[in-house]
Amino acid sequence: MSTRADYRHFLSIPTRWKDNDVYGHVNNVEYYSYFDTVINTYLITEGGLDIHRGTAIGLCAESHCRFLREIAFPGSVDAGLRVEKLGNSSVRYGIGLFRSGEDALAAEGWFVHVFVDRESRRSTPIPDAIRTALTPLLMEAAT
Numbered sequence: 001m002s003t004r005a006d007y008r009h010f011l012s013i014p015t016r017w018k019d020n021d022v023y024g025h026v027n028n029v030e031y032y033s034y035f036d037t038v039i040n041t042y043l044i045t046e047g048g049l050d051i052h053r054g055t056a057i058g059l060c061a062e063s064h065c066r067f068l069r070e071i072a073f074p075g076s077v078d079a080g081l082r083v084e085k086l087g088n089s090s091v092r093y094g095i096g097l098f099r100s101g102e103d104a105l106a107a108e109g110w111f112v113h114v115f116v117d118r119e120s121r122r123s124t125p126i127p128d129a130i131r132t133a134l135t136p137l138l139m140e141a142a143t
Contacts, residue, residue: 001105006080006096008083008136011079012076013038013076014076015072020073026073031065035079035111037079039095043130043133047129047132049130055118056125056126056127057116058091059113059121060113064109064110068107071097071106080095080097083139088125091113094110
C-alpha cells in the first residue's frame, strides 16, 4: 500500500456539504471528482493545458479507485499525484487521497489520460509542455 512519500505532488481539496451522502460520508463518485481535480489542476497550472482552446485534450480511458477509509464533510482531502507510466500519447497517474493531516490512505487509484486532437479525436502525442510538467512526477517503481 502506498504512503504519502510515494506521491510527488499534493493538492488540498476542501470537501463540500453536497459530497456527503445519506450515510454521513463522502459518496464514492466524489472520489473520482477529486482525482479529476488534482490531475487537471496540475495540467493547467504546471503544464499549460488550455482546456478551452488547446489543440490537444486528455480523455479518460480508464480509472479505478480502492476505498480504504471514510472521508467526510467538513474537512479536506490531500490528493497525492504521481505518474506511473508516461507513453507517447497516454499517461497513467497514480492518485492517493489522504484525510488532511493524516498519513494513512483513505483511497488510492489510477487514472489513464489519452491525448487526442480536439477536432478529430484521434490520438496525438502528449504536448511538450505537458510532458515536461509530468516528467518530475514519474515514479520508477510505482505499484
